[in-house]
Amino acid sequence: MPFASLTRPSFKTPWLALLAAAMVAPLPALADYPEKPITLIVPWAAGGGTDATARTIAAALEEELGQTVNVVNRTGGSGVVGHTAMAMARPDGYTLGLITGEINMMHWQGLTQLTYADYTPIAQINYDYAGIQVAADGPFDSVETLVDKVKSESSGTYNASGTGQGGVWHLAFAGFLLDQGMEPNRVSWIPSQGAAPAMTEMAAGSIDIVPSSVPEARSMMDAGRVESLAIMAPERLETFPDVPTLKEAIDSDYTIGEWRGIAGPKDMDPDVVETLESAIQAAYESATYQDFMSRQGFGTQWRGADDFGNFMAEQDERFGEIVEQVGLSR
């Protein structure tokens, strides 16, 4: 290493460096982590909520680590592609990923072999609870009437949308129907590319329910087109104090949601994980991140490496059950 640190500053262009390096043996690159830019893989498209969260935490993390953090979108396949890329990367700490709740859903549906066990958990940075959004001029004015109507009308009378087939809001809502003692396909699920297009369809009058997170409905709620009937959370959200919890609305303890965290490929060096965990914690607590999340209305939740690992294992079992009951398991 002393050789590299001696020679590196003297090269003005990579090409001179290349010529010089061609004459000496390659050196193992391991010194004080991190000594080069870090790549953060995001399994969802630029412009979405996950992407925005990733870019914000990356900006805050850059300040903590003093190294560039590149956000790279590997989108598509309901998250399969990005999660695969994260798991396949070299576990050297220079490729991390923003792992999302889908990791606990995809493998149950036979979309991938990957499970949470294929990653090194580092930290959870966000949790968004599912809400129940309906059109303001639609047939439902409370969770109670919604449950009653869905129960009394014939199966398939109402439909819901917000993610692809077997995505988080689909499972969250199916789980809710199960919790209310109904079969999960009593409301037909219309797959969509995300919550935003589903909101538009709801405003256009062709979708009845969008069980996405409440912040995703925010602008339409502000515009008076959409109402959030309840949130599937233990307590009300600070940003949406008027939306009751399910417990308050119909006395159900059912809570569910989507989480986001940072993880690396399996078998990362524990020292690197420790460095990252404390840097991410500082980034998480930074004003940049907290401001951004509260302005967007996204929920924040911190779990360190060990807690995050346990949490993923626990959620995996739970979603496995829902996938099984909805009849999507393969």
Added chain:
Amino acid sequence: MVFNAQTMLVIVAAATFGLFVGAIPGLTATMAVALLVPITFYMDATPAIAAIVATSAMAIFAGDIPGTYLNIPGTPASAAYVGESHRLALQGRARETLGTNLVCSVIGGLFGTLVLVFVSPSLAEVALKFSSFEYFWLALLGLSSSIFIAIGSRLKAFLSLLVGLLLSTVGLDMMSGAPRFTFGVPDLMAGINFIPVMIGMFALNEIMGFYASRDEARSVPAMAKDSVFREAPRHLRAYWRNVLRGSSLGTLIGALPGAGADIAAWIAYALGKSRSKQKDKYGTGHIEGIVDASSANNSGISGAWVPALVFGIPGDTITAIVIGVLYMKGMNPGPTIFMEGGGQVYALFTVFFVANLIMLPLGYMAIRASKVFILTPRKILMPVILMFCIVGAFAINNAVTDIWIMLLIGMAAYVLARNDFPMAPAILGLVLGGTLENSFMSSMLKSNGDLLAFFERPISAGLGALVILVWLLPTLLKGYRRLRSPKTEVSHDTP
């Protein structure tokens, strides 16, 4: 608020950045805007929005520069008329074409801004009436137009379109979650992105053609002395209707959350051709087609802001990012933004005007600078372009799979193009295939398989009737012509 040194500096810097990103095949306006987001954290609201508007507007125009000189479109929106503008360039009219294109882009952008300022709320209401039923017809209309405007054999255009549609089915099916044509490759589950396909079909195809032939000559004339703006006023006077039509169509389609500048450009081009007095000149290097489509794609960019500001619903991928920035800056989108936001919203509108106007001088400089494409010998230029093909295909997803896709599609396109198959319909098929299929499937799920549902909603029924009319139009016109002059029958399927 707008006319201070900082904001103006930001606009110029952002526009230059957009110019650079847009001119490189593979780098998109969306990517450029996503890269800007962390930087906007450190800016006030007005310069932050200014940066985004300037970058995206400039990037969309800049995509036409390599399209004109090298027949390599920068965006799917410019794929509609790339053949036209490249043929003009081969006639030594590259600068004149780009200059007219630039002026039309600016007018389109300004038109879209005026709509945004004055009729946003009511236009957003209309846009919000579109559901999957309407999008199905719209996608079908776009696809039909690609056959309608095809030069040469319609059968070949149709087959090319099918190739694009087939490529669009690759990946996880959104409706059922079942993987299709993925051959066990995880990257293919995401489907095939149009960027590597476009690079393969246009750029690699062009490069292979260059190495197959021995001569250097097939390039844009080096002695071109045409002026950037001199001819523009004449063209505008001749085609002011096209500018107006393209701009209004672009704004309207751009304002729809499920359709963007690309469909707008195609439909505008097709509409322009069908209404033109010189239909037969289309495809031989005719400036009229460029006027329609280039007004449409830039006004589409402004139009996309309509639902974004009024309902917080993104009109395209760029405004999806913008909405996040708006929240960040405390300008929550919603109908009230026009009342409560007051000063800030008007600053935002001013920014739109400034950012669109600044395209004129910067675009002019870019057109002058793009002389480098002519002056550099092709034996030097082509290898450099090949490198940009590789890194451009890689950049869209940071995936080697995309380089493979670019390579395979490029080789196939080379064979097809040498046999007079048009490439543009394939690009449109790939871009619109997903919308077509998903909107059809979700409509069917909603109506429990009742096909008549496509005619039950008023807008949907109207669009459906339009599509059927477009399909019947060639037959009707043929019959009409035959009635008038029985000898001048035009055959389309000349193999």
Added chain:
Amino acid sequence: MRDFLLGLLFAIGGGVVVAVASTYPTMPTLQFGPSLFPTIIGVGMMLGGALLALTNLTAMRAASRDTRGLTGRYDIRGLLVSLVPCALIVFYIVAAETLGAMLCMAISMLVLMQMRGARLWLSLVVAAVVSGAIVWLFSQYLLIPLPEGVLLPQLTLAG
């Protein structure tokens, strides 16, 4: 002749698409599902391809002059040369992980420029400058991590 072959190719390809699509599952509530669109596309390719082949065949019969066949019009050397850029793309894909993007690009450009007889010093300068500039721009400004190669990982991003 070539249109006839291409038409045939489309028709066969369409058949394969239809066959593959028939293995896809159907939606629980509808009679069709993910197989519908690929089937329609496949059938379209079969019909369109057959039509192309047939019209071409009749045209050929009518003219009965096309005896040159496929190879007659093709310049074999040209075909081989046109494949060189493709081969270089494969070279990049295979070698970039070890050699690094910069070196691979420089080599590829050098080969192509020499092939068309550019001056050696000019080729060397352009290859070096352009590959250096691309790597620098992409990694520093566009934040796209091009492969660094294992030979000198710490040097390419030294700036």
